[in-house]
Amino acid sequence: MVNNAIKPGDACLLHGMAERLGADVAAAVNAGEMTAAELSNIVVRCGQCTKHDDCILWMLEHQGAQQAAPDYCLNTQELNYVRAVQSGETSH
Template sequence: MQSKATLKRHAALVDRMSQAQGLDLEEQMLRGRLTVSDLEDAVLRCTGCSCPDACESWLAEQSGPAQGTPGYCRNQDLFDTLSRG
């Protein structure tokens, strides 16, 4: 089981990555395009990433909507799907 600190870190990364994609996860939930279970799965996928430090650096460099996610992002498909909608 992941530690509370790890889960919090990766939940924040998922949220920041979604914002970098121009997505509001709360709004996606209200529209029925994302469930709580989907979000939990996204955070758990993120905890399996071997590049969280690189992700934090990439996110810090973004000044506006990003054109996609880094190639190593385990939630790339989810963000792509939500962005199309």
């Protein structure tokens, strides 16, 4: 059985990565650009990642705005979508 409970730190890692990519996932939920369930799913996916230490180090080494997430990020597609919608690059 897979435990999909959100663990302490999962949301922090997700929000840290989102911030660096210029994707405000909380604002996306408030604006109806993604559902609360979708946000919960990407937090859970972050928690299932096996690269938490690498992620923390990457974020420490990459302060400020970044154009791309590291290759191993499981939420790259979703975060890029939120960034694109919020910057007006795509319609939703």
